[in-house]
Amino acid sequence: MLTLRLAWRNVWRNPRRTGLTVAATVFAVVLVMVFVSMGAGIHEQMIEDAVRLSSGHVSVSGEGYLENRTLEQFVRFDAELARSLDATPGVAGWAPRVVGFGLLSNGPDTQGIAVLGVDPEREATVTSLPARVREGRFLGEAGAREIVLGRRLADALDAGLGDELLLYSVAYSLEMAYELFRVVGVMRLPDPALDRGLALIHLADAQAFFVYDDRVSEVAILAQSAEHTGEVAAAVAGVLPGDGVEVHGWPEIMPELVQFIFLDDAGMYIMLLILVVVVAFGILNTLLMSVLERRREFGVALALGLRPRAIFALVYLESMALAGVGLAIGLAIALPLVLWLVGHPIDLESEAMRGAYELLGFEPRISWKLEATHPLGSAITIFGVAVLAALYPAFKASRARPVDALRSV
Amino acid sequence: MRRTAGARHRRPLALALLALPLAWSAAAEELPDAREIARRAEDVLRGTSAYTEGEMTIVSRRLPVPRVVRFRSWDDRGGKRSFIRILAPAKDRGTGFLKLHPNLWTYVPRVERTMRIPPSMMLQSWMGSDFTNDDLVRESSQLDDYDHRLLAVEEAFRGLGGSGPSRAFVLEYRPHEDAPVVWGRIVAWIEARHATPLRQEFYDEAGVQLRRMDFGEVRETGGRHVPHLWVMTPLDKPGHETRIQIDEIRFDEAFDDAIFTTRHLKGSG
Numbered sequence: 001m002l003t004l005r006l007a008w009r010n011v012w013r014n015p016r017r018t019g020l021t022v023a024a025t026v027f028a029v030v031l032v033m034v035f036v037s038m039g040a041g042i043h044e045q046m047i048e049d050a051v052r053l054s055s056g057h058v059s060v061s062g063e064g065y066l067e068n069r070t071l072e073q074f075v076r077f078d079a080e081l082a083r084s085l086d087a088t089p090g091v092a093g094w095a096p097r098v099v100g101f102g103l104l105s106n107g108p109d110t111q112g113i114a115v116l117g118v119d120p121e122r123e124a125t126v127t128s129l130p131a132r133v134r135e136g137r138f139l140g141e142a143g144a145r146e147i148v149l150g151r152r153l154a155d156a157l158d159a160g161l162g163d164e165l166l167l168y169s170v171a172y173s174l175e176m177a178y179e180l181f182r183v184v185g186v187m188r189l190p191d192p193a194l195d196r197g198l199a200l201i202h203l204a205d206a207q208a209f210f211v212y213d214d215r216v217s218e219v220a221i222l223a224q225s226a227e228h229t230g231e232v233a234a235a236v237a238g239v240l241p242g243d244g245v246e247v248h249g250w251p252e253i254m255p256e257l258v259q260f261i262f263l264d265d266a267g268m269y270i271m272l273l274i275l276v277v278v279v280a281f282g283i284l285n286t287l288l289m290s291v292l293e294r295r296r297e298f299g300v301a302l303a304l305g306l307r308p309r310a311i312f313a314l315v316y317l318e319s320m321a322l323a324g325v326g327l328a329i330g331l332a333i334a335l336p337l338v339l340w341l342v343g344h345p346i347d348l349e350s351e352a353m354r355g356a357y358e359l360l361g362f363e364p365r366i367s368w369k370l371e372a373t374h375p376l377g378s379a380i381t382i383f384g385v386a387v388l389a390a391l392y393p394a395f396k397a398s399r400a401r402p403v404d405a406l407r408s409v
Numbered sequence: 410m411r412r413t414a415g416a417r418h419r420r421p422l423a424l425a426l427l428a429l430p431l432a433w434s435a436a437a438e439e440l441p442d443a444r445e446i447a448r449r450a451e452d453v454l455r456g457t458s459a460y461t462e463g464e465m466t467i468v469s470r471r472l473p474v475p476r477v478v479r480f481r482s483w484d485d486r487g488g489k490r491s492f493i494r495i496l497a498p499a500k501d502r503g504t505g506f507l508k509l510h511p512n513l514w515t516y517v518p519r520v521e522r523t524m525r526i527p528p529s530m531m532l533q534s535w536m537g538s539d540f541t542n543d544d545l546v547r548e549s550s551q552l553d554d555y556d557h558r559l560l561a562v563e564e565a566f567r568g569l570g571g572s573g574p575s576r577a578f579v580l581e582y583r584p585h586e587d588a589p590v591v592w593g594r595i596v597a598w599i600e601a602r603h604a605t606p607l608r609q610e611f612y613d614e615a616g617v618q619l620r621r622m623d624f625g626e627v628r629e630t631g632g633r634h635v636p637h638l639w640v641m642t643p644l645d646k647p648g649h650e651t652r653i654q655i656d657e658i659r660f661d662e663a664f665d666d667a668i669f670t671t672r673h674l675k676g677s678g
Contacts, residue, residue, distance in 0.1 A: 072471075105524040112530055160622050166522045168515075174476055174537030178517045366587055 003310065007317035011325075012336045014290065018322065020314040021286040025326025025382060026333065030138040031336035032272050032378050034341070039268050041342070041369035043261045046362050050257055051250050052128040053191065055094070056220035058236055059253055062243045065218060068252065070101060071172045075245055084239040085219065090232040092222045093125030098206040099217040102169030102177070104149075104199055105155040113153065115167065115199050117206020128139075129187065129200065136161045136185035142204035147181035154186045161186070167201075179209055185264045190363055224248065262308035270390035280385040287393040288321055289348075298397050299405025308398035315397050319390030320383070327382045331375055339367040381405045443557040446578050449604035451552045453633045458545055459484045463655040466537050472650035478536055482549060483668050489667045491546045491582065494678070500534075501647065505623045505674045508546035516674045523671060532591055538649040539641045554588035555595070557581070566598055568607040569625030570638060571635035576601040592619075600627075660669030 011018055032059045051057050062073030066250040075081075077096045083095045098117035103110050120139045130138040139146050147165060149157070159165060164180045171177040181201060189195040207213065229249040237247040251258045291298075298311055345367035348354050357364040460483055467476040487511040495501045503518035531543040534637040542570040543549055558581045565574035582595040593614035598607040609622045620643045624636030639653040667673055 102524065103524065103530060105522070110525045110530075112527065114668050139477055165518060166517070167522055168517070168524060170534055170537040172471065174469055174472060176504070176517075176536050178520060178522075180520050180522070 003314050004317055005350045007314055007321055010294075010314070011318050011321045016290065017286055021282050021322055022329065024282045024327045025323060025354070026330040028275050029327055029330025029378050030334040030337065030381060031275060032381065033331070033338055033374055034271060035268055036374050036377065037338045037342070037368045037370050040371055040374070041345070041367040044226065044369050045263070045345075045365060045367045046261070046326045047250065049128075049147065049190070049362050050254055051222070051226070053128070053189065053194065054127075054220075055250070055253050056093070056126045057223040057226060057250050058221040058246050059218045059231045060219050060221065061218035061246055061248070063246050065246065066248060069099065069217075071184060071210060071212065071217075072313065074212070074217060075219060077214055077216040077219065080292065082217070083409055085236070087233075089237055090223055090228055093122075094219055095119060095122040095126040096203060096216040096219045097123070098203060098210060098212060098215070100166050100169060102204065103275045104153070104157065105166045105168065106159045106163060111153060111156050111197070112171055113147070113197050113371075115198050115201060115206065117167070117201050117209075118357050123144060126220045132187040132189060133185040134188045136183070138185055138212060139200060139202050140184070142202050142209075144202065145179060145205055146184040146202065147179050148185040148187055148200040149183060150194040150198050151186055151188050152192060154183070156196060159183055167209065168200075169210070171209070173211040175211065176207050177211070179205075181393045182366050183204075189387070190357075192225070202225050229383065234367045254368060276381060276385055279382075282387045282391065283319060283322055283386060283389040286322065287315065287390055290318070291315060291393040291397045294397070295400060295405045298400050299402045302400060303406065304401040312394045312398040315394035316387075316390050319394075323382050323386030327379055330382075331378070335370075335375065338370050338374075342370055434628060438442075441578075443559040443578075443580055445550075446559070446604060447555075447557045447580060447597070448552055449511075450599045450606045451550075453604050453635060455484055455486050455547075456631075456633075457487050458660065458662055458664060459486075460657075460659045460662060460664075461655055462657040463653055464541075464654045465536075465538055466654070468501040468650040468652070474485075476537070478538075482545075483664055485664050485669065486547070488669070492668050492673070493545060498537075503677050506542075506546060507662055507669060507671065507674045508583065513542060513546055514671060514674060517669075518677075523674060528589070531589075537645070538650055539643045540653075544641075549571050549588065551582060551595070551597075554590050555582035555598045558583070560596070562601070565599065566607060568598070568599075569638065572625060573607075575607070577607055585601060586596075600634070603627075605634045605636060607636075620644055626654075630658055633660065 017054060035213070060075055062075050065073035077376070085091055096119060100115050100117070102113060102115050104113050104115075105111075108223070118129070118139070118163045133148060136148075138149055147167070149159065154160070157165065161183055163183045165183060167177075167179055167181050189198065207215070221232065221236060223229055230250070233247050233249045240247065301311065302308065345365050348357065348364040348366065354364040434501075439512055441639055460481070464480045465478045465480065467478070469475075477497070478495060478501070480495050482491065482492055484491045484492040491508045491529045493506040493508075495504040507514045507516075507518045511528060513528075513531065515587070516523045526542060532541045534540070535545045535586075548669075559578060559579050561579040563577045563579055566577035567573045568575070574621050577598045577600055579598045580599060582597060584590045585593060586595075591613070592611050593616060594612045595613070596610045598609075599605070602609055605627050605669050606624050608624065609618045610618055611622075620641060623642070624638065625640070626638040627636050629633050633656075637656060637658070639655075639656040641651045643649050
């Protein structure tokens with residue numbers, strides 16, 4: 001207890017120096033908190049955006065679908081499968097879809113596209129596609145032969161609402177498949193590749209077009225959130241008929257997104273590591289200066305019989321106090337700040353930034369997410385730094401020989 | 410007519426060979442020029458022009474019974490243009506394909522629409538078969554887009570259904586750098602006497618064989634020994650196979666320009 005009080009007083013013997021070191025620590029804590037929670041927020045947003053544009057958190061598909069994505073891989077979609085999905089805990093929504101490829105033609109213009117057959121009502125429970133229609137409306141009745149295009153695709157085909165486009169492909173039965181579809185809606189998709197290369201038709205129309213009977217390419221399933229992907233995938237796998245059917249979570253469906261997040265995190269952590277190292281040297285510098293100033297003092301204390309271990313502990317407590325004060329103030333600033341930021345995501349205004357995000361297929365928005373691990377991680381990091389930084393000064397102070405120390409100024 | 414044209418062609422080649430060192434000319438006399446073999450083989454299949462009537466049969470595990478498509482085609486090799494008309498099945502009757510370099514057009518009578526098939530789609534399946542659009546309308550040329558090399562001579566090659574044995578040149582075709590082809594290389598077996606193609610193996614850039622075409626039912630037509638059965642086997646799709654059976658083939662006719670028009674495409678002839 002005495003050592004603690006002594007350490008606390010020592011820390012404030014040079015208030016300006018200590019203040020500066022604390023300020024550096026506070027700065028580091030705030031920065032680490034803001035960046036780590038920003039990374040978590042952006043990545044969560046990316047995952048949500050991505051799953052709501054593709055196959056949900058979990059996808060049920062025919063064996064080998066992920067590698068091939070042809071009509072050869074399918075799931076038989078019947079009322080029984082629908083009932084079991086409805087009864088599966090953790091499933092927030094599901095949507096069957098047919099994925100095929102074809103040529104879409106309007107007059108002299110032809111584009112190779114992915115054509116997605118969807119059930120309009122069910123699709124809205126999983127993906128954001130129905131909500132992305134900017135012109136006209138989403139698909140209506142089965143058998144109406146309606147088509148919804150991405151903005152860029154509509155432009156490339158010079159097609160507007162009401163135009164009849166020829167969709168041309170090869171059916172599952174290896175016949176030529178061709179049919180006219182009327183444009184009822186134009187959507188805006190954040191990913192230019194999708195915007196230029198995706199068209200939606202009704203699930204039943206797609207099954208008729210591809211002579212696919214009750215087959216679907218996949219059933220996209222939405223979990224409550226990305227964190228529940230694993231449980232939901234396991235639960236769904238449990239209720240499936242089994243043979244020739246595969247269940248995949250979003251990390252398997254979009255390995256490039258997992259890689260991107262990993263690389264992004266790695267970059268961020270390297271930057272934060274540099275920041276923390278700078279702070280560590282700040283603390284080291286402060287402690288070393290104060291220890292060197294007090295050589296005579298330590299010499300006297302040692303001469304009077306104080307054990308070196310006590311001096312070692314004293315310096316360590318000083319380091320902890322420095323870090324603790326910095327951490328406390330830092331968290332006191334960072335926590336409310338991050339909590340506020342969580343509620344106020346920033347929509348990017350600049351064209352260049354928007355372009356960069358759109359290129360990657362994400363909403364141009366920076367959002368934050370606070371997790372319990374963030375303040376905890378910051379605390380552990382800062383105390384870890386304090387422990388390392390105090391090692392040398394504490395060693396130096398406790399090893400002083402009284403005779404030399406007393407003789408020095 | 411043909412023979413004299415061929416001889417006239419060969420003379421400058423022979424002169425050139427005489428000028429080469431002895432060791433070279435000895436080897437060259439035994440084995441003819443690879444490009445010349447490839448040229449003759451291409452001529453056996455296509456001539457300067459070819460009119461064909463035939464039947465394509467698609468075999469797949471997906472299909473309870475094979476699917477049969479009847480067609481007639483005009484291949485004007487010199488004019489870099491071709492035309493294919495589908496005669497059966499009834500559902501697709503009247504469908505046409507017109508290639509006017511570099512465009513490919515198709516006409517679908519049921520919806521009365523003409524559609525341009527972009528060059529990027531040349532390697533897509535033709536009517537659900539294992540042939541590509543390019544195989545049928547021959548946008549690329551096995552003669553002009555490749556370098557040819559003689560790999561070996563097989564004395565007793567057995568072709569489709571164990572036919573032969575026949576003496577065959579084994580040629581390797583490697584695409585020119587800027588050629589609009591996807592194959593990394595093609596290995597072709599060509600019958601030595603009549604330059605009849607017997608087999609072609611298609612490899613990707615990594616050297617993996619993707620498909621194989623076997624030729625059979627060789628019959629003499631128009632001074633050529635022409636295979637009347639072509640069998641395409643995709644090696645990455647087990648259980649699939651497409652056969653083209655040629656019922657009639659006529660070479661080196663002058664075609665009416667009216668055949669290669671969008672007007673004809675929308676007609677029914």
